[in-house]
Amino acid sequence: MSALAQPPHPRRQAAIDHLEALIGFDTTSAYSNRALIDHMQAYFAQLGMETVVLFDETGEKANLIASAGPHDVSGIVLSGHTDVVPANPRAWRSDPFCLTQREARLYGRGTCDMKGFAACVMAAAPELLSGELTYPLYFCFSHDEEVGCLGAPAIARHLASIETPPGLAIIGEPSEMHVVNGQKGKIAMRVTVHGEGGHSSFAPQHVNAVEYAARIIAMVGERERRYEREGPFDGDFTVPHATTLATIIEGGVATNITPDHCSFVFELRSIDQNAAQADMQALIDEIESALLPSMQTLSPQARIEWQEQFSYPAMGDATETPLFKAIEPILPSRAGKVSYGSEGGVFEVVGNIPSIILGPGSIQQAHKPDEFIEIEQIDRCLAFFDDLARWTKGASV
Numbered sequence: 001m002s003a004l005a006q007p008p009h010p011r012r013q014a015a016i017d018h019l020e021a022l023i024g025f026d027t028t029s030a031y032s033n034r035a036l037i038d039h040m041q042a043y044f045a046q047l048g049m050e051t052v053v054l055f056d057e058t059g060e061k062a063n064l065i066a067s068a069g070p071h072d073v074s075g076i077v078l079s080g081h082t083d084v085v086p087a088n089p090r091a092w093r094s095d096p097f098c099l100t101q102r103e104a105r106l107y108g109r110g111t112c113d114m115k116g117f118a119a120c121v122m123a124a125a126p127e128l129l130s131g132e133l134t135y136p137l138y139f140c141f142s143h144d145e146e147v148g149c150l151g152a153p154a155i156a157r158h159l160a161s162i163e164t165p166p167g168l169a170i171i172g173e174p175s176e177m178h179v180v181n182g183q184k185g186k187i188a189m190r191v192t193v194h195g196e197g198g199h200s201s202f203a204p205q206h207v208n209a210v211e212y213a214a215r216i217i218a219m220v221g222e223r224e225r226r227y228e229r230e231g232p233f234d235g236d237f238t239v240p241h242a243t244t245l246a247t248i249i250e251g252g253v254a255t256n257i258t259p260d261h262c263s264f265v266f267e268l269r270s271i272d273q274n275a276a277q278a279d280m281q282a283l284i285d286e287i288e289s290a291l292l293p294s295m296q297t298l299s300p301q302a303r304i305e306w307q308e309q310f311s312y313p314a315m316g317d318a319t320e321t322p323l324f325k326a327i328e329p330i331l332p333s334r335a336g337k338v339s340y341g342s343e344g345g346v347f348e349v350v351g352n353i354p355s356i357i358l359g360p361g362s363i364q365q366a367h368k369p370d371e372f373i374e375i376e377q378i379d380r381c382l383a384f385f386d387d388l389a390r391w392t393k394g395a396s397v
């Protein structure tokens with residue numbers, strides 16, 4: 001049966017109206033998200049929720065935690081990020097910060113990643129909060145997820161410090177409303193090779209930074225092929241092992257100068273919560289012991305500089321935890337594990353809160369021009385919140 005043949009969910013229009021308001025705030029990670037947080041905080045406060053706003057050190061960015069329900073029971077977190085990746089308006093058919101409907105899709109930057117989820121939480125909130133809650137609910141909205149999960153640690157610390165911390169976080173990243181029970185972690189590393197330059201006709205006397213960067217990148221590539229051959233493997237991931245690759249490079253000055261510096265970025269995506277930092281250090285040690293001696297024979301000042309740009313932990317499998325077991329009867333089917341990042345690993349590692357990903361929309365549409373969410377996905381998310389509303393009041397569903 002076609003999705004359009006389904007009757008619209010009764011709260012569909014409310015969700016679309018909330019989404020229209022949320023898309024109108026340009027919360028590209030480079031800008032402040034305060035206006036959006038104020039908007040959401042006012043809405044949840046007016047529904048009677050307790051709200052806490054956590055600012056970053058600049059005061060320009062904020063996280064919101066809105067909660068309701070008993071304090072002596074472990075509850076459920078519904079979590080999303082408020083920032084979006086940049087949008088180049090020239091690549092879009094319509095204004096990325098003005099919600100536009102074409103056929104059964106809603107277009108706008110953040111529609112699927114992940115203001116669509118936030119709009120559904122807002123539309124469902126009156127129903128989720130009506131009556132007596134058996135389990136508390138925490139609606140959490142962070143800043144700066146897209147630039148390395150910078151806001152989520154403060155939320156996780158706050159939740160870990162309350163009387164009875166939550167027992168499960170549902171991260172509403174786009175998963176087409178299937179349960180995702182694992183996610184890779186990531187370390188992004190900037191490497192700067194400091195060599196020694198001069199007129200390129202004297203090349204043998206110099207430490208060519210571009211050439212050494214190329215050798216390091218080749219070793220990063222060899223590490224990748226070793227992961228492919230030797231694992232460790234987890235068949236629940238589409239790419240069932242860790243991956244590593246160089247993504248950005250810059251270096252050199254002119255065609256007749258031996259370059260004295262070259263800088264590049266590479267990433268390591270891990271399937272193991274704990275192994276990533278150790279793997280990264282082993283790779284650094286291997287590269288330095290292979291290349292530094294020959295670099296420093298020519299120039300004692302030559303060196304390789306390593307700067308971690310950001311990292312977030314992998315999200316482990318929460319499916320054996322008590323609250324997951326308790327809520328499992330109302331959860332949609334599982335989709336396995338994903339290689340993209342989310343705040344789930346941060347909730348687990350920083351807040352000790354088991355996490356899953358479950359949200360409307362497809363990751364295929366994220367981070368692209370003409371990002372959209374299918375209206376049918378909004379309906380499915382709202383239908384799940386109907387079940388959650390009954391479940392949090394202790395009713396059988």
Ligand SMILES: [Zn+2]
Pocket residue numbers: 081113114145173
């Ligand atoms: Zn996202």
